[in-house]
Amino acid sequence: MSRGVRVQPRGAVRPGIRLGIPLAALVAALVAGGLVLLAAGNDPIEAYRTMFDSSMNGVNAWTRTLTLATPLTLTGLAAAIAFRMRVYNIGAEGQLYMGAIATSGLALWLPADTPSLVMLPAIILAGAIAGAVWAAFAAVPRALLGADEIITTLMLNFVALSFMNYLIFGSMSFWRDPERPVPQGLALPESAELPILSGRLHWGIFVAAGAAIGLWLLMQRTTWGFDLRTIGDSEAAARYAGMPVAARIIVVLGISGALAGLAGAVEVSGVTGRLDPKSLAVDIGFTGIVVAAVARTNPLGVVPVAVFLAAITTSGSSLQTVGVQSEIVLLLQGLIFLSVTASEFFVTNRVETPRIRLRSAPPEPEGAGA
Numbered sequence: 001m002s003r004g005v006r007v008q009p010r011g012a013v014r015p016g017i018r019l020g021i022p023l024a025a026l027v028a029a030l031v032a033g034g035l036v037l038l039a040a041g042n043d044p045i046e047a048y049r050t051m052f053d054s055s056m057n058g059v060n061a062w063t064r065t066l067t068l069a070t071p072l073t074l075t076g077l078a079a080a081i082a083f084r085m086r087v088y089n090i091g092a093e094g095q096l097y098m099g100a101i102a103t104s105g106l107a108l109w110l111p112a113d114t115p116s117l118v119m120l121p122a123i124i125l126a127g128a129i130a131g132a133v134w135a136a137f138a139a140v141p142r143a144l145l146g147a148d149e150i151i152t153t154l155m156l157n158f159v160a161l162s163f164m165n166y167l168i169f170g171s172m173s174f175w176r177d178p179e180r181p182v183p184q185g186l187a188l189p190e191s192a193e194l195p196i197l198s199g200r201l202h203w204g205i206f207v208a209a210g211a212a213i214g215l216w217l218l219m220q221r222t223t224w225g226f227d228l229r230t231i232g233d234s235e236a237a238a239r240y241a242g243m244p245v246a247a248r249i250i251v252v253l254g255i256s257g258a259l260a261g262l263a264g265a266v267e268v269s270g271v272t273g274r275l276d277p278k279s280l281a282v283d284i285g286f287t288g289i290v291v292a293a294v295a296r297t298n299p300l301g302v303v304p305v306a307v308f309l310a311a312i313t314t315s316g317s318s319l320q321t322v323g324v325q326s327e328i329v330l331l332l333q334g335l336i337f338l339s340v341t342a343s344e345f346f347v348t349n350r351v352e353t354p355r356i357r358l359r360s361a362p363p364e365p366e367g368a369g370a
Contacts, residue, residue: 075288091153093285094160099261131261204266
């Protein structure tokens with residue numbers, strides 16, 4: 001007899017499964033991508049060698065990768081803390097924009113000769129506060145009125161994007177450089193720029209790493225983190241136990257927005273040096289959702305996942321230099337993203353395939369041979 005396919009949770013996941021399944025998914029994606037490259041007339045080995053060289057081979061390659069991984073880590077953390085409590089913040093993109101606006105605005109407002117020891121903490125904090133305030137527009141209706149935070153945070157992204165574009169492209173605002181005929185943000189003073197470690201890699205990498213460690217300690221080693229996990233597992237049980245669910249929702253979304261705002265702050269202070277909508281509107285907030293999902297909302301897991309996705313993204317432009325079309329580059333990136341993300345299902349679940357048992361033939365009656 002046969003039995004249908006069944007899916008059962010694994011419970012405790014062994015390290016071999018945790019590492020082996022995503023690696024197998026990555027290999028499968030690379031094989032499928034190689035077939036696509038062959039069909040398009042490209043050399044898969046040369047393409048993959050270019051991807052590796054441009055993202056991980058050498059100091060310059062690593063600085064490019066880690067520079068992109070910095071905001072991806074922060075937006076991944078923003079999604080991770082919210083998702084862990086089953087509150088879905090899809091607005092990290094808009095919160096990043098508002099953090100960038102607040103950071104650049106305060107940097108331009110303060111005197112240019114303000115010492116960096118005063119300027120940098122002030123503008124970074126301003127970015128975090130702006131992201132938290134923007135998230136509060138979705139957090140308060142969700143906590144008090146039960147509004148769907150997915151819709152509100154998603155719509156707030158477009159509001160923030162339109163506001164940022166208006167400041168630079170639609171008005172002669174405080175943020176716009178009046179001496180440029182082509183709309184461009186006003187350059188920040190030197191004291192508002194994060195120190196450079198190497199190439200374009202700036203001190204924001206320490207902000208992202210510190211945020212990951214701090215968030216992990218907060219979620220795993222405090223009573224507040226226990227409340228967060230309990231509410232995520234069962235909001236009804238948390239209410240029955242007397243936990244302040246509404247207050248926790250507001251605080252969690254506020255922290256999530258602050259982390260996304262930090263991403264905007266470090267991008268403005270460490271990379272663009274001005275409010276630059278074209279450089280900021282590159283879906284870093286939305287990619288952070290993928291980072292959090294692959295990391296299974298583990299703050300420490302967010303860091304290597306962000307580095308991995310950053311490496312794939314930074315290698316895209318280099319592939320075009322060896323003749324790979326931009327559409328194929330996007331397809332390769334999509335295959336890798338999708339395969340690694342989908343592999344998480346098999347990490348947390350075990351699939352039992354049907355078993356077929358052959359029935360033995362009934363014995364022949366005596367004398368049948370005669």
